[in-house]
Amino acid sequence: MSTDFDSFSNRGEYLSAHYFAEQLGQDLKKGTFGTWTVRESDEKDPRLTPREMLRALRGTYLxxxxRNFFAERAKLDAEDDADENSADAGARLNTYYDGDWRERLSAWHDKVLAALGFTGAPSGAG
Structure with a gap:
């Protein structure tokens, strides 16, 4: 049984193509997702699963x-790109080259990673 994953891809075939297409979905359902389901239905286990923590981030993201901040900044970059006479076309001054945008994006990524169980400083951080 083949499974499609819209949210991630197997670049560079980190996993074999066969495993990714045919087996990964089953392994996730039986392993990780199965464990989460048991925890979520156990009234005596107060721990939140990554799935529950990601769902809880919806309000933050919206x-x-x-979300509105990122959408507005992307819109400003798109407007710059649409104006062929603009010196800022393609410069991404409202996103990649804006310190506030980078800080907010980094903070969002930290929240998502924490919900998935990844905490602490990234490796190589000094």
Whole structure:
């Protein structure tokens, strides 16, 4: 049984093509997702699963501080790109080269990683 994963890809065939297409979905359902389901239905286990923590981030993502901010900045970059006479076309001054945008994006990524169980400083951080 083949499984499609819209949210991630197997670049460079980190996993074999056969495993990714035919087996990974089953392994996730039986292993990780199965464990989460048991924990979520156990009234005596107070721990939140990564799935529950990711769902809890919906409100944060939809807030003015995150989603609207990122959408507005992307729109400004698109407007710069649409104006062929603009010196800022392609410069991404409202996103990649804006310190506030980078800080907010980094903070969002930290929240998502924490929900998935990855905490602490990235390797190589000094």
């Amino acid at each position: 807030s003015e501080e995150y």
